[in-house]
Amino acid sequence: MMRRLFPAPLLSLALLALWLVLTNPYSLGNWLMAVVLGIAVPLFTQSLRPTPVRFSHPWVAFKLFMQVGKDVIGSNFRVLYGTLSPGDRMAKGGFVIVPLDLRDPNGLAVLAAIMCVIPGTVWSELALDGSELLVHVFDLKDPDLDIAMIKTRYERPLMEIFE
Template sequence: MSRLFPAPLLSAALFVLWLLLNLSVSPGNILLAAGLALFAPLLLAPLRPQHAHVRRPWTIAKLIGRVGYDVIHSNLQVAVKVLTLHANPPRSVFVHIPLDLRDTHGLAALSMITTVVPGTVWSELALDRSMLLLHVFHLEDEAAFIEHFKRVYERPLMEIFE
């Protein structure tokens, strides 16, 4: 059965999504949804990454809450900085952050977090995954920012994925 449906949740989601997007449960749409649900995961199976071993659900919940808080807080900080550009221009810098996190799933989650939080942009990851180049919209203390980034984002992701 797993050969026919390598990703049963993905198949079910594709089936339902196809019907929802077409707003129809006609026999033709059901047939197309079934074909998509069956063949898309089979064709895409070689592209799927290794299975993630996620641990510590409480850490995941705390990280999600912290990222939500940081999104709101950073939005306000960036808004204030943009509105006061003439009086106090931002100090945009590129920051090199040494990484201890090596898991591909953890790094993917870290890249999504930095994309979601306003004022930070993931710029480059070293080939050996030991260094991250991050652009920060406004930074006053680089050492404090690096320590904060590692403590708030990297360490919880290491607990979750490694």
Template sequence: MKRLLPAPWLSLALWLLWLLLNQSLSLGNLLLGALLGFIAPVLSAPLRPLPVKIGKPWVMLKLLLRVMADSVMSNLAVFRSVWTSQRHPPRSAFVKVPLDLHDANGLAVLSMITTLVPGTVWSELALDRSVLLMHVFDLDDEARFIEHFKRSYERPLMEIFQ
């Protein structure tokens, strides 16, 4: 069954998304959406990382709320920095963050978080997954930034994925 339908939730989501985008429950759309929901996960199965074993749902919820709050605060900080850039130019820098998180799924989530939070960009990951090179739009204190990044994002992801 797993070979025939490797990701049932993904299949269902693709089928529903197809129906929503087409805004039609015609027989053709129902069948085409089901076919898409069946074929896409089968073809993309080799691309998926290892199966995810998620633990501690409360940590996930706290991390989600933290990312949302940091995203809003970072948006405001980047806006303020751009607005006042002639008087106080931003201090952009590349920061090397040592990583303790080595799980592929956790690193994928970490990369999405750094992309979502304005002012930070995931630039490079060392081959041994020990160091992350990030670009920070406006950096006051590198050590404080690294400590905040590890405490706010890496540690919760380690609890969830490792």
């Protein structure tokens, strides 16, 4: 019974907390709306989730979260510098093909979010068999270095968390 009402309990708690943070006055109405959202959204979106999430290694997840935050801040400055640079030093973007070892659909979804959150990188295309990822990099100097960075900073921790 409990599993049917709360198919994703962590998502329910996260939605409840997020609603309360976004609607500052903690009135009874806001608490009721938070509870309704925490129950209804996971129930109605259950069919959209490809596989159940097996989340392990929370410390690795925390370190990945901190790494992404650090990379977002650093990339903002690199993109700003590349945008404001004169013509001869202007950033030259390009595409890299990243071979993937990560196969979990939830891990791939998180990787897609990371690639789109970090300024200067965009997840462009995933091969049909899931073996390769096409990423556009704002300032592509060394493709091998960018590929290695994506694999070590993001893919490896995601594999540890989701697989």
